[in-house]
Amino acid sequence: MEDCSGGTEELEMFNPPPEGKIKEALLKLSTEANELYLNSQVPVLDAVPSPLEFYRDWVASNKPVILQGVTKHWPALTKWTPDYLRARLGEKEVSVAVTPNGYADAPNGRYFVMPEERQMKFGKFLDIMEDPDSQPGIFYIQKQNSNFTEEFSEIMSDAAPEIPWFSEALGRSPDAVNFWMGDERAVTSSKCLGSIIVTCNLLALLLCVFLLVKGKTWPDSAEVMEPKPLLYEFYRGMELHPRILGVDVKQLTNCRFGLLAWELLVVNFFLAGWEKHGFSLAHLVSAALQTVYLAKFYWWETGYFNTLDIILDRAGYYICWGCLAFVPSLYTFASYYLVANPPVMSTLESIATFLLGILAISLNYRVDWEKEHFKATNGRCNLWGKPATYIEAVRETDKGIQHSKLLTAGFWGVARHLNYTFELLLALSWCLPGLGRGILPFSYFIFLTILLVHRVFRDEEKCAAKYGFFWETYCSRVPYRMLPGAF
Ligand SMILES: NC(=O)C1=CN([C@@H]2O[C@H](COP(=O)(O)OP(=O)(O)OC[C@H]3O[C@@H](n4cnc5c(N)ncnc54)[C@H](OP(=O)(O)O)[C@@H]3O)[C@@H](O)[C@H]2O)C=CC1
Numbered sequence: 001m002e003d004c005s006g007g008t009e010e011l012e013m014f015n016p017p018p019e020g021k022i023k024e025a026l027l028k029l030s031t032e033a034n035e036l037y038l039n040s041q042v043p044v045l046d047a048v049p050s051p052l053e054f055y056r057d058w059v060a061s062n063k064p065v066i067l068q069g070v071t072k073h074w075p076a077l078t079k080w081t082p083d084y085l086r087a088r089l090g091e092k093e094v095s096v097a098v099t100p101n102g103y104a105d106a107p108n109g110r111y112f113v114m115p116e117e118r119q120m121k122f123g124k125f126l127d128i129m130e131d132p133d134s135q136p137g138i139f140y141i142q143k144q145n146s147n148f149t150e151e152f153s154e155i156m157s158d159a160a161p162e163i164p165w166f167s168e169a170l171g172r173s174p175d176a177v178n179f180w181m182g183d184e185r186a187v188t189s190s191k192c193l194g195s196i197i198v199t200c201n202l203l204a205l206l207l208c209v210f211l212l213v214k215g216k217t218w219p220d221s222a223e224v225m226e227p228k229p230l231l232y233e234f235y236r237g238m239e240l241h242p243r244i245l246g247v248d249v250k251q252l253t254n255c256r257f258g259l260l261a262w263e264l265l266v267v268n269f270f271l272a273g274w275e276k277h278g279f280s281l282a283h284l285v286s287a288a289l290q291t292v293y294l295a296k297f298y299w300w301e302t303g304y305f306n307t308l309d310i311i312l313d314r315a316g317y318y319i320c321w322g323c324l325a326f327v328p329s330l331y332t333f334a335s336y337y338l339v340a341n342p343p344v345m346s347t348l349e350s351i352a353t354f355l356l357g358i359l360a361i362s363l364n365y366r367v368d369w370e371k372e373h374f375k376a377t378n379g380r381c382n383l384w385g386k387p388a389t390y391i392e393a394v395r396e397t398d399k400g401i402q403h404s405k406l407l408t409a410g411f412w413g414v415a416r417h418l419n420y421t422f423e424l425l426l427a428l429s430w431c432l433p434g435l436g437r438g439i440l441p442f443s444y445f446i447f448l449t450i451l452l453v454h455r456v457f458r459d460e461e462k463c464a465a466k467y468g469f470f471w472e473t474y475c476s477r478v479p480y481r482m483l484p485g486a487f
């Protein structure tokens with residue numbers, strides 16, 4: 001690769017347009033093509049079309065299509081084993097691209113860099129494929145100059161160097177037929193996501209079935225949900241705090257598995273994006289904000305043990321499948337999306353987004369902290385420079401008369417759920433690097449808006465039942481839920 005560095009200096013003299021401008025132009029082109037005539041997904045055809053259909057529906061209208069199963073009759077599919085290829089081509093000299101990252105045919109930062117090319121015996125190349133760590137670099141046979149017909153004529157009859165209906169539709173034989181071969185490092189790490197998500201789903205479903213059976217047959221405590229339709233019991237769960245081998249299930253699924261998987265995936269997606277398109281500050285901002293947010297969660301973890309998830313929601317599909325499968329898939333989606341669709345955000349916008357995110361995380365933490373601090377000091381604390389004000393709620397319970405305090409100072413005197421408002425703002429901040437890439441990068445933000453608005457009503461129903469008249473007094477003193485003056 002050293003030879004390439006001289007080339008980079010020469011390229012500098014052409015003074016290419018800034019990367020942001022190229023990305024912007026390409027994005028505009030792709031958006032316009034999508035709006036004007038493209039399908040939202042590339043269609044898949046299972047049957048071979050006639051030359052006329054192929055020309056009319058896809059070539060002439062300039063639309064992409066995936067043809068499935070067109071090569072299933074090729075002998076190559078069963079014949080091409082390492083032994084067979086060695087016997088036919090072992091002594092043959094072939095051209096092999098060697099790169100540090102597996103991208104022999106892709107832009108590297110602002111430049112399209114040619115890979116180092118080595119001539120070697122095909123047998124030697126197969127040895128490297130079988131033991132990739134035996135040599136530094138990633139070896140990849142990939143040429144665009146019809147290397148299949150030029151260099152691999154010995155195995156040409158195992159495949160079809162020309163597809164008749166395709167040539168008929170185009171009115172010409174192919175200009176080039178290429179043979180590519182490499183190991184899995186030519187593929188980005190995000191390609192494994194499908195298997196990870198399937199595994200999480202299977203594990204989660206198994207656990208939910210187990211929890212249902214356990215709750216019905218050998219619950220940890222006498223307190224289990226009264227009988228309901230089976231599907232409901234499966235969805236909502238049976239037990240509040242089940243344990244498996246002494247481990248609290250909800251703490252394991254929510255705090256350990258779900259959130260750690262979230263962090264690992266977000267870091268992985270950032271690295272995959274970097275490997276694929278070069279370093280992106282905006283992608284880093286998105287990953288860094290999520291990392292700070294999750295670190296904040298662990299700092300505040302004991303506060304989480306007083307939330308609806310722990311005190312009200314039972315261990316069932318909603319919470320356990322949610323944390324084992326839904327959190328790794330949807331909560332990480334903003335970062336995942338940026339792997340294939342790199343951000344088009346400028347450096348200045350990225351820095352502004354980071355600052356917005358940090359501000360929102362700090363405010364969210366501050367709101368939660370004020371309530372925690374107020375409860376820990378039994379109301380004897382200062383907030384915003386003044387002694388905290390509150391409503392003393394008295395209620396009769398199984399354990400006798402109980403006294404509780406409803407905070408009316410600090411953020412809890414401005415609106416009843418400002419922590420959710422800042423939660424939405426912080427979620428928006430790490431989705432923002434996907435701006436200009438359609439609605440999908442904002443999936444998590446949209447889901448969270450629905451979840452939190454619904455949660456406001458769930459939480460207030462619980463508080464109204466618990467505090468009765470005193471809750472109504474709090475609501476009249478602090479009339480807004482999330483947005484003072486509006487909601
Ligand atoms: N990213 C995500 O998917 C989600 C994140 N979150 C975040 O988790 C954190 C915790 O949220 P969550 O548990 O839902 O809600 P809260 O932290 O707002 O807790 C609500 C509870 O606090 C108590 N409370 C309410 N108002 C007062 C008051 N004025 N004075 C004293 N106590 C009061 C009541 O419990 P009690 O009966 O003890 O008095 C109420 O049930 C937040 O930061 C939130 O943004 C939440 C949901 C989803």
Ligand SMILES: CC(C)CCC[C@@H](C)[C@H]1CC[C@H]2C3=CC=C4C[C@@H](O)CC[C@]4(C)[C@H]3CC[C@]12C
Nearest residue numbers: 254258297304309317318319321322323326327
């Ligand atoms: C079945 C699905 C459609 C819905 C699943 C919802 C759950 C996965 C989530 C419901 C509440 C979520 C959380 C609440 C509070 C949290 C604190 C925050 O600081 C980190 C995230 C979280 C633990 C979050 C995790 C997902 C839920 C349990």
